[in-house]
Amino acid sequence: MKELILRPHQSHVEGQLREQLRAGVSRIVLVAPTAFGKTETAMFLIKLALQKGSRVWFLVDRVTLVKQTSDRFRAYGIPHGTIQGANATNDRYAPEQAVQIISIQTFERRDLGDPADLIFYDECHSQYAETLSRLEKYSKSKIIGMTATPFAPGMAQFWGGIVNGATVNRLLADHFLTPLKIKACVSPDMQGARRKPGGEYADEEAGQRGITIIGDVVQTWIQQTQKFFGGPAKTIVFSPSIKHGEELCRQFAEAGFNFQQISYLDRGDDVRDEKIDEFRKPDSAIHGLVSCAVLTKGFDVPDVMCGISCRPYRKSFSSHIQEMGRVMRTSPGKDFGLWLDHSGNCISFAQDTAWLFEYGVDSLSDAAKRDAEVREPTEKIKQTLFCADCGMQMEAASFVCRSCGWERPKRGEIQIVQGELIDFAHSIQETFQPRKGLRAECVNDPRAIWNAALSYTSSNSSKGPEFAKKWAMGVWFGIYEGARPPRGFFDGKADPSKVQTDQWSLIEREVQRFRKRSKHNQRRAA
Ligand SMILES: [Zn+2]
Incomplete structure (x- = not known):
C-alpha cells in the first residue's frame, strides 16, 4: 500500500x-x-x-x-x-x-x-x-x-x-509538467464558417474546411517529428469531425503510418479501450490516436510526445487548455512535447493562455466569461509570437528564432537585446509586452502594475472611484499598448499596501510623461 x-x-x-x-x-x-x-x-x-x-x-x-x-x-x-x-x-x-x-x-x-x-x-x-x-x-x-x-x-x-x-508555470518550474514547443502551421480559413447556436464553429463545418489541409498535416508531422525526435513519435490528434478523422487516418496510412480514430461512435467502450490500451504500450503499434471529442477528459498517456491540433475553437478556451494538457504530462526521457497547431488556437488564445498559466483563476464569475468570448487568430499576434520563417513560437523580446536562426527585422532606433532563452513561451512577460523602449524590472508583472496604477490614481484624485479607475486604465494601457487582459481584470479594489517603490515611481513617471505629451500637443494645436 x-x-x-x-x-x-x-x-x-x-x-x-x-x-x-x-x-x-x-x-x-x-x-x-x-x-x-x-x-x-x-x-x-x-x-x-x-x-x-x-x-x-x-x-x-x-x-x-x-x-x-x-x-x-x-x-x-x-x-x-x-x-x-x-x-x-x-x-x-x-x-x-x-x-x-x-x-x-x-x-x-x-x-x-x-x-x-x-x-x-x-x-x-x-x-x-x-x-x-x-x-x-x-x-x-x-x-x-x-x-x-x-x-x-x-x-x-x-x-x-x-x-x-x-499555477501551470509553477508546476513547469518544479518539473511536474513538461513544457511544449509550439509550431504555428497551416490552418484552414474559418472566415464566415457556420456556427452552432452558442457561437462555436459547427463540427462538420470545421471538419470540411480542415479536410482541405490534411495533406499538409501529414507532411508537417513527418518533417517535424523527424527534426525533433529523429522519427515517428507517439502522437494524439484533436479532430473536429468523424469524417475529418477518417480522412486523416487514411492519408497517414497512405504515407505508411498507423493512425487510429476513436470517437463516440465506437461500438461501446470496449473497442475504444482496446485501442487506448494498445496506444499505452511503450512500443505501441499505433503511431497516432485521432480523437473526435473523446480524449480531452481523463485520458492519461504520459509518454505522448506530440499533439496535433486540428479543431479550431472560436470560444472554447477550456477545450484548448484541456487538449494541450494531454501532451504536458511528464515521462522519463521526455524533455518537451511538440505541439503542431493546424487550428490557429494557439494564436487565438495566446494571451488567455499566458494569463492562466501565470496567475491561475481569480474569480469564477470572471473565469466563466472566458468560454463565452470570441477569439479569432490574427496576423498581428502571429507576427509577435511566432517565427515568420519556421513558425515555432518564439519569445517576443527575442530577435532570433531558436529553432531556425531566423532574425526578426529590426525596427528603427530600437536597440537589439537578445532575449533570455526559455523553452516555453507562454509566459506573461512575452504576451504582455511593455511599450518599446520602456525598461523597468517591475513591468514583468502587469497585475501588480495595475494595482500600483489604481492606488496612485485613487490617492491623487478627488473625483471619485470611477474617475480613478479610468485614469489608471489610461496609464496601464500606456504601458502595455494593445494588451487584452481578461475580463474583470480592472474590477478589483486597489491594495496600496502591496505597491512596491519601483512600481510607484514607474506610475509617477508615466503620469508625468503623459502630461508633458499633452502639453506638447496642446502647444502644437495652438
Ligand atoms: Zn524559426
Whole structure:
C-alpha cells in the first residue's frame, strides 16, 4: 500500500479547502492544472472524513474513470465501493462502504438514498444540468468540485468559493509538467464558417474546411517529428469531425503510418479501450490516436510526445487548455512535447493562455466569461509570437528564432537585446509586452502594475472611484499598448499596501510623461 503524503503545494490547498469549509462555504471549486494531484488532495480529505465517520461520494464523468479512480483509491488503501451501470456486473459494488465512487450517468438516473456528507465532483466544468440539479437539493452536503478549466458559463451561480492550486508555470518550474514547443502551421480559413447556436464553429463545418489541409498535416508531422525526435513519435490528434478523422487516418496510412480514430461512435467502450490500451504500450503499434471529442477528459498517456491540433475553437478556451494538457504530462526521457497547431488556437488564445498559466483563476464569475468570448487568430499576434520563417513560437523580446536562426527585422532606433532563452513561451512577460523602449524590472508583472496604477490614481484624485479607475486604465494601457487582459481584470479594489517603490515611481513617471505629451500637443494645436 502506498502512503499518502501530500506535496507542499497540495498540502497548502488542502488547508485552504478545510478553512473555507469551516467558514461555512459549502460548494467550493478546486482549480488546478493536470498533474497537480487533485485526486491525491481529495483522498487526503476523504481519509480525514472517514476518521470522523462521514460518508463520501466521489463523482466521475465517465464509466472508464470509475475503475481508474477506484484503482488509485485501492493503491492508497481507502476502502470504497463503486456505483455504475448494473450492480450485478460490477465486481466492486459494495453499498455498505462509507466511500462510493459513482459515474455521473448512474448518479443522474438512480436514487442513492441519503446524500453523503462530503461530495467530490471531478471535472466539474462539464456542468451536467441533471447532476447540478440533484446536487442543488443536498443542502447539508459539502461539495468540492475539481477542474483545470473553470470557464463554463454558469459555474459562478452554483459554486460559492474557489481555491487555486499551483499555477501551470509553477508546476513547469518544479518539473511536474513538461513544457511544449509550439509550431504555428497551416490552418484552414474559418472566415464566415457556420456556427452552432452558442457561437462555436459547427463540427462538420470545421471538419470540411480542415479536410482541405490534411495533406499538409501529414507532411508537417513527418518533417517535424523527424527534426525533433529523429522519427515517428507517439502522437494524439484533436479532430473536429468523424469524417475529418477518417480522412486523416487514411492519408497517414497512405504515407505508411498507423493512425487510429476513436470517437463516440465506437461500438461501446470496449473497442475504444482496446485501442487506448494498445496506444499505452511503450512500443505501441499505433503511431497516432485521432480523437473526435473523446480524449480531452481523463485520458492519461504520459509518454505522448506530440499533439496535433486540428479543431479550431472560436470560444472554447477550456477545450484548448484541456487538449494541450494531454501532451504536458511528464515521462522519463521526455524533455518537451511538440505541439503542431493546424487550428490557429494557439494564436487565438495566446494571451488567455499566458494569463492562466501565470496567475491561475481569480474569480469564477470572471473565469466563466472566458468560454463565452470570441477569439479569432490574427496576423498581428502571429507576427509577435511566432517565427515568420519556421513558425515555432518564439519569445517576443527575442530577435532570433531558436529553432531556425531566423532574425526578426529590426525596427528603427530600437536597440537589439537578445532575449533570455526559455523553452516555453507562454509566459506573461512575452504576451504582455511593455511599450518599446520602456525598461523597468517591475513591468514583468502587469497585475501588480495595475494595482500600483489604481492606488496612485485613487490617492491623487478627488473625483471619485470611477474617475480613478479610468485614469489608471489610461496609464496601464500606456504601458502595455494593445494588451487584452481578461475580463474583470480592472474590477478589483486597489491594495496600496502591496505597491512596491519601483512600481510607484514607474506610475509617477508615466503620469508625468503623459502630461508633458499633452502639453506638447496642446502647444502644437495652438
Ligand atoms: Zn524559426
